[in-house]
Amino acid sequence: MSPASRAAPAARSVPRPDEAAAAAAVGSPMLSVVGLSARQGSFTLRNVSFDVQHGAYGILIGPAGAGKTTLLEAIAGVIPVREGAVVIGGRVMTHVAPDRRGLSLVYQHAYLFPHLTVRRNIEYGAATPEAAREMSDRFGLEPLAGRDVRTLSGGERQLVALARGLTRRPGLLLLDEPFAALDQRTRNAARRVLRVIHQEQGFTVLHVSHDFSEVGLLGDVAVLLDRGRVLQAGPPDVMFREPASAYVADFLGAENVFAGRAAPIRALGPDWSAARGDAVEEHAVAFTTGAITLYALGDAVPGPAHAVIRAEEVALSLEPGSSSVRNQFRGTVMEFAPAGAITRVTVDVQGTPVVAAVTSRSVQELGLEVGRPVVVAFKAMAVHIC
């Protein structure tokens, strides 16, 4: 996938989202959504802006009811845009008919045409029957070709819809939770096929999901939508490490989100240099939550804030280490949540629950049990203040 891909954050700086501005902004993105507002029933999208670069795989995430499907429909042109612009492949498409936008839209519920067979569905938008047959082969659908689509399982329907959307060789593929109805095995297989075809054909994808694991697996660019607005857009790893708000962190599955107060520390002692590693930040932050104070790197506005620490960044030991780890606290084990090879251990640190994700093997090796005293440790770099 294209390393050049990136997303412009929800541009607060788009003053008047009109088409002229959009046309001027046309550069290398395959898809630019500029200050878009649209309404579907009682639901409204407000001033949504983001880019997906040519050939990139964009993931649009957000909770149920965030407006993800409405946004896809506005981009596809099947619902009207009230304000703003949709630019596809450098052309302003805001008022262009859906069939002239060079894209495909695959809905979560497939919307296979019930009066047509599987084969006829896949052929529907195909340039040639051969193209349809090839796509149907790649998704392993040839054995189903003659079937009435009403007799298919949910997963089969989804694969047929995906194949149908791809036979048209779209420049932009809009996917609405395409794997939601698939079991884990089929889902992995479908993801693999889609990834291969994506790499071969080089089209651009905008994929709606409510599952953040798909962002990490597939996405070059992530856009987080909630209640009709973009909360954050950017490369998934950045969004993962540096969520724009406590809400984003929580949505992205960060286990440790603490409310408290941040206080910048201007003068760093020499002992900070070890903790900084190769980080270039000049400042550190002391963050107080409940009875504990922890340290983070970087800038923060003094005052109320949130600290986010991913559970994978938290280490457990029986005795304090002598390492460069800034944040070390004694606590007692409160709870275990084993999930296969990984166990999430909640530790009570002076009234603040801190979650650590450790291997189930190390839980055994440390002899952890509820009520046992332990030391939790995490680097200052692992603490994100937002």
Add this chain to the structure above:
Amino acid sequence: MESNHGTQAIAAVVTGLATSVFLLFIAAPVAGLVGAGGLAGLRDLGSDAELRQSLILTALCATGATALGVLGGTPLAYLLARRRFAGKAMVAAIVDLPLVIPHPVAGIALLLVLGRQSPAGQALATLGLRIVGAPGGIICAMLFVSAPLFVGAAREAFARVDARYESVARTLGDSAWRAARRVTLPLASRGLVAASIVMWARAISEFGAIVILTYNPKVASVLAYDRFLSFGLNEAIPAAAVLVLLALVPLIALRALHTSAE
């Protein structure tokens, strides 16, 4: 608790009674008529050429009116179901207008517009199309009073087809018209057939507007009325009963359509 049960029992009895009386009120006259004249009417079909011809005329004109209604009403129903446009409420109200005006009034209005003295009537006459006093008048009257039923039911049928099927077809390269024809029309087809059966049923039972535009040749309803006025109740019964039997045909067809859907 006790009184609650009592209230429920009374409510059940009252509901059951009201329903029975209501059903009886509808079924009794129809059953009585068919019982009294059904067999005679069917027997008369062999001997009574006027009755036979009037039934054929009724069925043919209703079929013609339905065909015109389907041709003109389907695009209109589609637009009303799918699109937003200025004046949509006005268009919908105009379509429903024939449902609320008395049918003889509808006949008078049609006579005014299509009569021999009117410009439209004269234009049609030069084309060789006679409306007043001809089958053309019957078709016009039937179309006027029954088309709203088709448009209403067809609109419902289109609205029941999820618009997202069409959205998918649009993004697969179909123009709006092509998507409507390839996807929505086939998916609504059962509802459209039902709508045209309802229209046909309404058309064969029309009397008030027809009698103003075209008394002769007589459709079945006009014949029954004419015989009642000229010869009395007993003479009118067979013609009336046969018309009831004809009206059962679309009713049974609708039932069959529903059953096959399930």
